[in-house]
Each structure stands twice: as structure tokens, then as C-alpha cells.
Amino acid sequence: MRWDFASARAGSTSSHDPSDSSGSFSVTPITPVIHRWDVVIQDEEQYQERQYPTPEDLPSCMSLMDEFFMCYALVPQLRNFYRYGIPRDCTWRWKDFKYCLSLKSEPQERRVEGSSEDVWALREKPLENFPPLYPEEIQSDEVVQ
Numbered sequence: 001m002r003w004d005f006a007s008a009r010a011g012s013t014s015s016h017d018p019s020d021s022s023g024s025f026s027v028t029p030i031t032p033v034i035h036r037w038d039v040v041i042q043d044e045e046q047y048q049e050r051q052y053p054t055p056e057d058l059p060s061c062m063s064l065m066d067e068f069f070m071c072y073a074l075v076p077q078l079r080n081f082y083r084y085g086i087p088r089d090c091t092w093r094w095k096d097f098k099y100c101l102s103l104k105s106e107p108q109e110r111r112v113e114g115s116s117e118d119v120w121a122l123r124e125k126p127l128e129n130f131p132p133l134y135p136e137e138i139q140s141d142e143v144v145q
Helices: 005-011 034-053 061-071 076-086 091-105 110-111
Strands: none
Touching: 061 091
16 A cells, blocks of 8 residues: 655645644644555566566576586486485486476477467357356246256
8 A cells, every 4th residue: 555645745735824822733634535446556566477477587598508417417316316215316307407498499480379278269149148147047838957
């Protein structure tokens, strides 16, 4: 919540009457101005920054290759063998590196296209009888099972 004190001060009046011997001030209360829309937009931007990766957050192929080779380094392998009795499995790091290389070899138009896993078609009009009616909402004598 943000308070706009500059405009609130401009609206407040304090008067001091020099002829008043008691020295009291009369102050009108300051009404805060709340910018709800700004707060909502700021919260949404912070939420999306945390949720969606930016290009700076995505690893490069070189960093993925470094992680792959560091996984097979002697000390991490010995530590894993000591703790669990088996060497460390680094195949998923190799798959990440390989995927990065395959994306780099694709042309720019292909990289920004939709995935082959995008199988949903955009619906132009709503489905008929959706959502389905419950049996007590049906006017006829038949009961839907």
C-alpha cells in the first residue's frame, strides 16, 4: 500500500491565529490516497518475475557442459561412492547439454515455433451442453446416469 503524502499535505490546512493567546492549532485530518492499481501491477510483475525465467536465467550450452564435466569430476564421484556405494549418475546433465546443442543447431524460426507437444486446438465456440446438467436440473422424466 502506498501513501501519497505530497498531495495529502497540499490538501491539509493548518491555521494558527496570532490573536489566539492559547497557542492552539486547528489541523484538518490528512486523508491518504491509496493507489491500488499501482500496487496490483507491482505485485503481478514481481510474481511473474519469480515464476517465468528470463533470458538471463536460462543456462548457456557452455555452462551446461561445465556442469556435465563437474559431475564426472573425481571428488564428487568419490563422495557419492563413499556415501551411497555407487558412482554418481550424470546422464541427465548430458541430456540437458545435448538438448541445448540441438536447439542451437535449429534455425531461429524453428526455435520459436510451438512444440510438437502442443496438441490443443483453439476452440472457436463453446461446447453444447457444457457444463453437463445434474439430474435434478433436467426437466424430463429421464434420469441421466
